[in-house]
Amino acid sequence: MRPIYLDYNATTPADPEVVEExxxxxxxxxxxxxSGHAYGKKAREAVxxxxxxxxxxxxxxxxxxxxxxxxxxxxxxxLIGAALANRERGKHIISTSIEHxxxxxxxxxxxxxxxxxxxxxxxxxxxVDPDLVRRALRRDTILLSVMHANNEVGTIQxxxxxxxxARERGVIFHxxxxxxxxxxxxxxxxxxxxxxTVAGHKVYAPKGVGALFVxxxxxxxxxxxxxxxxxxxxxxxxxxxxxxxxxxxxxxxSRNLNKDRARLLSLRDRFHERLQxxxxxxxxxxxxxxxxxxxxxxxxxxxxxxxxxxxTPEIAASTGSACHEGTGELSGVLKAMGISREQGFGAVRLSxxxxxxxxxxxxxxxxxxxKIGEMxxxxx
Numbered sequence: 571m572r573p574i575y576l577d578y579n580a581t582t583p584a585d586p587e588v589v590e591e592x593x594x595x596x597x598x599x600x601x602x603x604x605s606g607h608a609y610g611k612k613a614r615e616a617v618x619x620x621x622x623x624x625x626x627x628x629x630x631x632x633x634x635x636x637x638x639x640x641x642x643x644x645x646x647x648x649l650i651g652a653a654l655a656n657r658e659r660g661k662h663i664i665s666t667s668i669e670h671x672x673x674x675x676x677x678x679x680x681x682x683x684x685x686x687x688x689x690x691x692x693x694x695x696x697x698v699d700p701d702l703v704r705r706a707l708r709r710d711t712i713l714l715s716v717m718h719a720n721n722e723v724g725t726i727q728x729x730x731x732x733x734x735x736a737r738e739r740g741v742i743f744h745x746x747x748x749x750x751x752x753x754x755x756x757x758x759x760x761x762x763x764x765x766x767t768v769a770g771h772k773v774y775a776p777k778g779v780g781a782l783f784v785x786x787x788x789x790x791x792x793x794x795x796x797x798x799x800x801x802x803x804x805x806x807x808x809x810x811x812x813x814x815x816x817x818x819x820x821x822x823x824s825r826n827l828n829k830d831r832a833r834l835l836s837l838r839d840r841f842h843e844r845l846q847x848x849x850x851x852x853x854x855x856x857x858x859x860x861x862x863x864x865x866x867x868x869x870x871x872x873x874x875x876x877x878x879x880x881x882t883p884e885i886a887a888s889t890g891s892a893c894h895e896g897t898g899e900l901s902g903v904l905k906a907m908g909i910s911r912e913q914g915f916g917a918v919r920l921s922x923x924x925x926x927x928x929x930x931x932x933x934x935x936x937x938x939x940x941k942i943g944e945m946x947x948x949x950x
Contacts, residue, residue, distance in 0.1 A: 573886040574930045578864060578923030579721050579749060580888060584815065585774040585924075591818040592776075595811040603808050604799070613810045620817025624781050627820040628766065629757035636782045636800045637813050641748040641769030642672040644782040647793050647804070648744045648765040649676040652713050653685055655789035656742065660710030661685045664741075666698050666727075667906040669717055673746055677715075686710075695857040696725035696907050700732050707739055714743045718761070719750040722903045722919055723856030724865025726754065733762025742788060748772050748780075752823035753862050754831060764788050770812065774924070775819035779812035826924075834922050835863035841920065841931045842866055848939035855904060855917055864923065869909075869916035870942055872949070878918060882941045885934050888919050 595616060601609030603617050618632070625632040638644045653663060665677055667689045677687045688706050692698050698716060714736050719726045729745055736743035744765035747756050752773035758766065765788065770779035784790060784803070796805030846852050851871030870878065875889040889901070904914040920934075 571884070573884050574934050576885060576887040576920045576922065576926070576930075576934060578926075579724075579772070579862075579919065579921035581771045581777065582774045582923055583925070584776050585819060585822055587822060588775055588815045588818045592811045592815040595814050599810075601810075603810060604797075613808075616810060616814050616817075617808055620813045620820075623817040623820040623824075624768065627751070627756070627824045628768075628783055629759055630783055631786065633801070634783055634786055636784060636803050637808060637816070638780045638782055638804055639809070640778055640780040641670075641746070641767050641772070642780075644767040644769070644780045645670070645672040645744075645746055646676045647782055647790070648767060648784075649673065649713065649715060650680065650793050651790040651803075652742050652744065652765065652788065653680050654791040656712045657685075660708075660712045662688070662708050662711040663713045663715070664688045664690065664703065664706050664711060665715045666690045666692060666717070668692055668696060668720055668903045669715065670721060670746060670748070673715055673717070692725075692906055694908050695860075696720050696723050696855075696903065697857060697860065698727060698732075700728055700735060703732050704735050707735070707741065711739070711741050714741050716743075716745055717749075718745045718747040718756065718766075719754070719862050720856070720903060721749045722901060723867040723907070724749075724862035724921075725857040726750070726860045726862065729761045729763065736764075737762055749862060752819070752827065752830075753834070753864060755827070758783060758785075768816075770816045770819065773816075773819045773823055775816045776812050779809060779816045781816060830924060831863045834926070837922055837926055837928060837931055838864060838866050840928065841922070841935060842868070844932065844935035845938065848935055849942050853913060853916075855907070855909065855913075862921075864921050866920045866922075867917055868920070869913045870918070871916065873916050873942055873945055875916050875918040878938065878941060878945065881945065882937055884937050887921075889917055 601613040603614040621632045621635045624635050681687045690702050733743050742764045745763045746767045748769035751768050764785040766783040768781040771777040853869045855867040900914045
């Protein structure tokens, strides 16, 4: 049997309806959207329909959606583009200590270019205090970036409260919503953000496509240079098949959000309960309530998470972010949360998705419990 896949925060399979919709644009409908003839017009119509679908999911205007090559590109465009376009107002940027490398690395680059970057701490559940944001603001602060939901522990940040603070002070506010889009509501009006990142392969579209919401009126400098596609903000011939795929994935997310969220929450909590019933010393990492409905990050006393997963090949999961897997270092997220090295190295991230079944959850809990028992017995 194939391993039980419990790593949906790392990537999701393309939904069959998504694949069905994109396939014609790999062959018969191959036109360039910038061409004026029938082939180009068909491709342009497909891109604009996808833009409308993403906009509908986010609750924004289609013109405020830019298609990119993925979440990392969207984050780079948001941070570097906004910083460079607004540096005459100031050079101070605020973010948090638990951001994805796709945010932290662009901030490092900006600091090398003379910008001042403040990284705020989080509490033991992985949340940032909005009051810390307020106190960190300076007269020269131009940009604020706080992820919507953490990719490792699933903790959801108080984005609306932070957004209201940013709006009061006229600071551009970006959120990396790669993990939250399609799992919980990400409506622009509710979140009070100016820039928002979408990653296609986290929402059942293929890898290699993403989107960036840019509120009308926000100044952005281009990070790529070429022709005038995407309103001049993202040059290069559009990846029509994958843009179509992202549009369909957004439509499915809009249609199924409440149903999927309720189902995944029930499965996640059932999984947690079964592990607690079968294994002693199970510790939850992350916020007990304000957490993604599909994400369960737990540590097992006296067990190294990486060793557990290596000895349980029937489960495909990770010890943290897939971008950090195999480094041999304690997760920066767990470290920022103040978690001990023993607890941190014992952590396993179990993330569920649409295909996950109750039977898979039961089998996974039994397999992990059995292996943990063997590992503990061998160390007595």
